[in-house]
Amino acid sequence: MLAxxxxxxxEVNAARDLEQALTIIVTRVKxxxxxxxxxxxxxxxxxxxxxxxxxxxxxxxxxxxxxxARGEGLVSVVGETEEPLNLDDAPIHPRYRFIxxxxxxxxxxxxxxxxxxxxxxxxxxxxxxxxxxxxxxxEVAFLLTIAAQLSGAIALAAASGGxxxxxxxxxxxxxxxxVGLPGAPGIGFGAAVVIYPPADLSAIPDRQxxxxxxxxAVFQAALEAARGDIRALEHRMGDSLTAEDHAxxxxxxxxxxxxxxxxxTIERIRAGNxxxxxLRDTIAEHTRVFDLMEDAYLRxxxxxxxxxxxxxxxxxxxxxxxxxxxxxxxVLVGDEITxxxxxxxxxxxxxxxxxxxxxxxxxxxxxxxSLGIPAVVGLSELPVGRIDGRELIVDGDSGxxxxxxxxxxxEEYLLLAREEERLxxxxxxxxxxxxxTPDGIHIPLYAxxxxxxxxxxxxxxxxxxxxxxxxxxxxxxxxxxxxxEEQRQIYRQVLEAYAPLPVTVRTLDVGGDKMLSYFPIHEExxxxxxxxxxxxxxxxxxxxxxxxxxxxxxxxxxxxxLLLPMISDVGExxxxxxxxxxxxxxxxxxxxxxxxxxxxxxxxVPSAIYQIDSLAPRVDFLSIGTNDLTQYMxxxxxxxxxxxxLYDSLHPAVLRAMMQVVVTAQRCGRAVGVCGEMAGDPASxxxxxxxxxxxxxxxxxSLPRVKWVIHNFSIGRARDILDEVLxxxxxxxxxxxxxxxxxxxxxxxxxxxxx
Ligand code: PEP
Ligand code: MG
Numbered sequence: 001m002l003a004x005x006x007x008x009x010x011e012v013n014a015a016r017d018l019e020q021a022l023t024i025i026v027t028r029v030k031x032x033x034x035x036x037x038x039x040x041x042x043x044x045x046x047x048x049x050x051x052x053x054x055x056x057x058x059x060x061x062x063x064x065x066x067x068x069a070r071g072e073g074l075v076s077v078v079g080e081t082e083e084p085l086n087l088d089d090a091p092i093h094p095r096y097r098f099i100x101x102x103x104x105x106x107x108x109x110x111x112x113x114x115x116x117x118x119x120x121x122x123x124x125x126x127x128x129x130x131x132x133x134x135x136x137x138x139e140v141a142f143l144l145t146i147a148a149q150l151s152g153a154i155a156l157a158a159a160s161g162g163x164x165x166x167x168x169x170x171x172x173x174x175x176x177x178x179v180g181l182p183g184a185p186g187i188g189f190g191a192a193v194v195i196y197p198p199a200d201l202s203a204i205p206d207r208q209x210x211x212x213x214x215x216x217a218v219f220q221a222a223l224e225a226a227r228g229d230i231r232a233l234e235h236r237m238g239d240s241l242t243a244e245d246h247a248x249x250x251x252x253x254x255x256x257x258x259x260x261x262x263x264x265t266i267e268r269i270r271a272g273n274x275x276x277x278x279l280r281d282t283i284a285e286h287t288r289v290f291d292l293m294e295d296a297y298l299r300x301x302x303x304x305x306x307x308x309x310x311x312x313x314x315x316x317x318x319x320x321x322x323x324x325x326x327x328x329x330x331v332l333v334g335d336e337i338t339x340x341x342x343x344x345x346x347x348x349x350x351x352x353x354x355x356x357x358x359x360x361x362x363x364x365x366x367x368x369x370s371l372g373i374p375a376v377v378g379l380s381e382l383p384v385g386r387i388d389g390r391e392l393i394v395d396g397d398s399g400x401x402x403x404x405x406x407x408x409x410x411e412e413y414l415l416l417a418r419e420e421e422r423l424x425x426x427x428x429x430x431x432x433x434x435x436x437t438p439d440g441i442h443i444p445l446y447a448x449x450x451x452x453x454x455x456x457x458x459x460x461x462x463x464x465x466x467x468x469x470x471x472x473x474x475x476x477x478x479x480x481x482x483x484x485e486e487q488r489q490i491y492r493q494v495l496e497a498y499a500p501l502p503v504t505v506r507t508l509d510v511g512g513d514k515m516l517s518y519f520p521i522h523e524e525x526x527x528x529x530x531x532x533x534x535x536x537x538x539x540x541x542x543x544x545x546x547x548x549x550x551x552x553x554x555x556x557x558x559x560x561x562l563l564l565p566m567i568s569d570v571g572e573x574x575x576x577x578x579x580x581x582x583x584x585x586x587x588x589x590x591x592x593x594x595x596x597x598x599x600x601x602x603x604x605v606p607s608a609i610y611q612i613d614s615l616a617p618r619v620d621f622l623s624i625g626t627n628d629l630t631q632y633m634x635x636x637x638x639x640x641x642x643x644x645x646l647y648d649s650l651h652p653a654v655l656r657a658m659m660q661v662v663v664t665a666q667r668c669g670r671a672v673g674v675c676g677e678m679a680g681d682p683a684s685x686x687x688x689x690x691x692x693x694x695x696x697x698x699x700x701x702s703l704p705r706v707k708w709v710i711h712n713f714s715i716g717r718a719r720d721i722l723d724e725v726l727x728x729x730x731x732x733x734x735x736x737x738x739x740x741x742x743x744x745x746x747x748x749x750x751x752x753x754x755x
Pocket of ligand 1: 366470604625628629676
C-alpha cells in the first residue's frame, strides 16, 4: 500500500493541472482498492454545491455537470461530519440520493472520505462497489491518507482558477482572491514578474515568447553546451572513474542526445512556451516514467533525468539574453524572495511583493515594509509557475492576492487605494511634529533600516533616528564578505544621514532565514542554531572587522549606538564586550579618533527575559526584538505560513514577558526600547506606551500611524488599556478590544491599514 500511495502522490504532484491530478487520483485509487467506481467531488462555494470533478466508473459526460447542493446526498454527509462514511448498503441510508445523470446503478458499497485543507472541506473522495461491501479498516485508512496528502495539491490547483480549472485566461471571470498573510501594508497593482532560484527546474514559470525560432536556437545551443559539459567532466575525471561511473556518464550522454528530449522540448517551444518552461515539462514527463517503476534502482534514475534537466537549464540561464526588463509596475512573485532579488528591481517600478513562503515577520516582509511596498506573503496555494505576466492586485492590508481581477474588483480596489492615500496624507501632517503624548511624555520614534535606500530623507517619515540598523543586508547582497572599508563607507552614510540623531547599528545577525550565499550553513533547525551573536563570537575575525568598520564610520559624529543580537546568556555579553573594547583600544592605538559608543543588547530569546537583572547592568540599554521573541515564546516559526495564524505578538504570554523585561530593566536603571515589528502596529503601540517603553523603532512606513497613537493616548490612558488587556486570556480578544479602542478614537481606517 505504501509504495502505491507514494507513487500516486508523486504522479499527482507532477500533474499539469487540476483535471489531470483528479483523473490520476480516481484511476489509481480504483485500481488500488479494486472498486467499481471512484469519484471526486469538490465543493464550489460559488454554487454552494459539490461538483463531480472526476470519475472512473461513472459516465465521463457527467464530469463538471453533476452536482449535489450542500446538504444533499451522502457526499454532503461526509462534508458535514468531516469523517469517513463507510456503508455496506448505501441506498438504505436516509440521506442517499440516486443520481441518474451519472449513469449510475444502485451501487451498494460506499466509502467517502473528506478532503480537508487548512480545516476547510475541499471535497469528498468516494469509492463505490456494486455489491454490498463494507470497506476494511486498511482501505479506509488508505483513502484518508490519499485525501490528506493530496488536499494541498488539490487546493493549489483549485486556487489557480476556481474548481473549474485554470480559468484565469477567460475574460470576465469573477476573481476570487488567494488568501495569504499581510506582509507590508498598502495596495499594489501591477504585472507579475516571477522570480525563481537559478537551476531549479520545478520553480521555472511559464513565459510566453514571440520569437519561436530564436528560442529553439537558444535551447539547441544550451543542449549542445550541456553535452560538452558532460564530455569535459568525464574527460577530466579520466582514470579515476570506475566502470559504473563510465556507464553513468554514458547514460547522461544518451539522455542528452535522445531525440525525444530534444524534439519534445522543441515542440513545446513551438506551442509558445519559452525554452526553460518547455524543458521543465519534458523533464517532468520523462521522470514520471521512472518514478512509476517498481524497481528502486530504476526509480532512482529519475534523479539522473532531473540532473540532466538542471544541467541544460544552467546552460540556458547562462545564455546571454536581454537584461531583464521590468514592467512599469512590477509585482515580484516567488517562492521565496531574497534581499538581493528585491534589490535588482528599480524601486520606482516595484509595485508589490508576493511570496509563497514566509509570514509578516519574515525578512522579505520587513524589507517590503521599509521600502513602503505592499506585500502579501505565505500564499501557500499560489500557482507561481503559471502567473508570470498576469495582472495582480496585492492587498497587503488583508493579505490577499487577486490574479487577473475582474473590472469590478479592480474598481473597488482603486477606490480603496485612494482612501488609503487620503489617510496617508492626513498622517503626513504629523510628520515633523515630535512624538509626544497628550500628557507630555516624549517617546522617540526611530526607524528600522537595512537598505541604503532606507536612509533616503524623503522616506524617513520624521524618524528621530535609527533604532535598528540591520547590518546583514549589505552582507546578503554581495557574493563575499564586504571588506572593512566597504563596510565603513556604508555605515558612514547611514550615520551621517541622521547625525546628530542617534543611529543604532546592530552587529551581524545572520543565520535563521538570513543566509549568506558565500557562507552556507546547513542545519535542521536554523532558527535554533547558529545565529546572530553565536556566529560572530565563533568568528572573531568577522566580528572584529565589522566592529572596526562601525567604530571608524562614527568618527567625529558621536551618534553611534551599538546593538548585539540574539543574546541568550551573560557569557555572550561579556565576551562580546571584551572584543568591542579590544577593537576600540587597537583603533585608538592606531591613532584613530574613535569613541566608545553606548552598547545595548537585544532581548529576543526567552532565556534573556529571566536574566534581565544580570544582563542590564552590563550594558547601556536594552531593545526588545519582538519578532524573534514572539517566535521563541510561542514556538511558532516566523516564516511558516502554516502556523502563521498562531504568530501574534499580542499573545498574553508575550505581553507578560515584555512587561517583566521593562519592569526589571527600569529597576536596574536601564532604558528599554522595542524594535520588532510590533512597535509599528498601532494597536500594540498603545500597550507599549502603557508598559513604559522608552522608545519605539519600526519600519518607516508604520511611523506615521504610531505617531498618531502617541499623540492621542496619554500614558495614563495607555496604562488603563494595558490593565484591561491583561485581564483578557487570548490573543483574539485582545486584538478585538484594541481594534474597538482605535475605532472609538476615530482611527478605524488604521484598523484595516495597520495590519
Ligand atoms: C526581532 O527579532 O524582533 C528583530 C528586530 O530582529 P530581526 O527581525 O532582524 O530578527
Ligand atoms: Mg531578531
